Amino acid sequence: MTTTEPTPAVQKSSEVLLSVDGLVKHFPIRKGVLQRQVGAVQAVDGLTFDVTQGETLSLVGESGCGKTTTGRLLTRLLEPTAGTIVFEGRDISHLREGQMRPLRRDVQMIFQDPYGSLNPRHTVGKIVGAPFRLQNVKTEHGVKRAVQELLELVGLSPEHYNRYPHEFSGGQRQRIGIARTLALRPKLIVADEPVSALDVSIQAQVVNLLEDLQEEFDLTYVMIAHDLSVVRHVSDRVAVMYLGKIVELADRVDLYENPMHPYTTALLSAVPVPDTKRKGKQERIRLQGDVPSPINPPPACRFHTRCWKAQDICKTVEPPLIQLAPGHQTACHFPENATPEQEATATAAAKA
Numbered sequence: 572m573t574t575t576e577p578t579p580a581v582q583k584s585s586e587v588l589l590s591v592d593g594l595v596k597h598f599p600i601r602k603g604v605l606q607r608q609v610g611a612v613q614a615v616d617g618l619t620f621d622v623t624q625g626e627t628l629s630l631v632g633e634s635g636c637g638k639t640t641t642g643r644l645l646t647r648l649l650e651p652t653a654g655t656i657v658f659e660g661r662d663i664s665h666l667r668e669g670q671m672r673p674l675r676r677d678v679q680m681i682f683q684d685p686y687g688s689l690n691p692r693h694t695v696g697k698i699v700g701a702p703f704r705l706q707n708v709k710t711e712h713g714v715k716r717a718v719q720e721l722l723e724l725v726g727l728s729p730e731h732y733n734r735y736p737h738e739f740s741g742g743q744r745q746r747i748g749i750a751r752t753l754a755l756r757p758k759l760i761v762a763d764e765p766v767s768a769l770d771v772s773i774q775a776q777v778v779n780l781l782e783d784l785q786e787e788f789d790l791t792y793v794m795i796a797h798d799l800s801v802v803r804h805v806s807d808r809v810a811v812m813y814l815g816k817i818v819e820l821a822d823r824v825d826l827y828e829n830p831m832h833p834y835t836t837a838l839l840s841a842v843p844v845p846d847t848k849r850k851g852k853q854e855r856i857r858l859q860g861d862v863p864s865p866i867n868p869p870p871a872c873r874f875h876t877r878c879w880k881a882q883d884i885c886k887t888v889e890p891p892l893i894q895l896a897p898g899h900q901t902a903c904h905f906p907e908n909a910t911p912e913q914e915a916t917a918t919a920a921a922k923a
């Protein structure tokens with residue numbers, strides 16, 4: 572990844588493309604011959620956010636915090652336990668597979684592993700052409716032409732049509748996956764760690780490609796990453812997740828310069844780029860212990876077991892995700908870098 576200073580976030584359309592309200596996904600844990608439910612993995616536990624047309628919203632957090640599950644819910648590869656997902660004004664939370672078919676064109680996912688996500692026995696032509704064939708939208712000749720155009724679009728050659736995935740490097744394979752994703756001209760792409768399996772030298776190229784494609788086709792991205800440094804340059808807004816919940820959601824510049832949740836401060840302190848503008852703690856914060864289990868998460872504020880600011884109220888009252896500044900939501904009783912008014916707002920929300 573490049574480490575140059577990011578350009579300020581561009582003002583984009585404010586039309587909401589995707590709206591998520593109280594989204595929950597609990598995976599039941601079953602035991603015994605009767606397969607009785609004995610508990611649940613609370614992978615995603617009450618997410619509420621909007622994604623506007625043409626923006627990049629990044630979901631960030633440590634392994635196991637529920638990012639991939641969220642991505643799979645948004646693309647409806649999973650069915651939510653509760654809550655709603657509204658895409659272009661239509662509630663898609665519980666559509667059945669047949670009803671989902673038209674939506675599969677509009678909402679696509681890019682996967683982390685460019686090695687595992689391409690069938691090694693299929694040619695590039697078959698892989699990238701699969702969406703056309705599945706949706707039955709072109710003749711075989713039309714598919715070939717369209718695939719070759721897509722290959723050129725992502726920086727590959729039309730001659731690659733008859734080659735197999737093993738003949739390509741990791742970066743090229745991710746380009747093949749991106750070409751397949753673009754085939755049906757989706758509106759929303761959920762990109763799950765799209766560059767984390769690639770060499771650092773290749774990561775920036777693939778990120779640049781995603782940005783160019785976004786501009787060309789007015790794409791909307793939900794970008795999933797475990798590391799705040801990866802999404803620094805591409806996000807318009809960033810949602811920080813911890814144990815199935817969003818703890819902070821803010822415009823990119825605001826989040827990096829003025830983090831308000833202690834967990835965000837800790838994540839940012841691990842970002843190697845020196846950031847003179849960032850308020851608050853500059854030294855590396857090493858969080859104590861591991862992330863608790865999502866089977867039995869800590870009550871109230873889920874971060875309290877690892878938070879250096881935690882007080883009694885953090886163990887008994889869950890802080891709601893509230894707006895503490897324009898475009899900046901935080902779920903914390905004792906936000907960092909807060910003005911007296913912001914502290915008062917947080918206190919009032921806890922009492923409400």
Ligand SMILES: Nc1ncnc2c1ncn2[C@@H]1O[C@H](COP(=O)(O)OP(=O)(O)OP(=O)(O)O)[C@@H](O)[C@H]1O
Nearest residue numbers: 598612614633634635636637638639640641797865
């Ligand atoms: N199908 C499933 N059945 C049971 N538990 C699951 C399932 N899928 C995910 N989980 C659990 O849900 C929690 C959240 O997982 P998820 O993969 O969404 O997290 P993540 O933030 O994407 O992590 P990573 O960065 O490691 O992929 C984890 O504890 C995971 O073990």
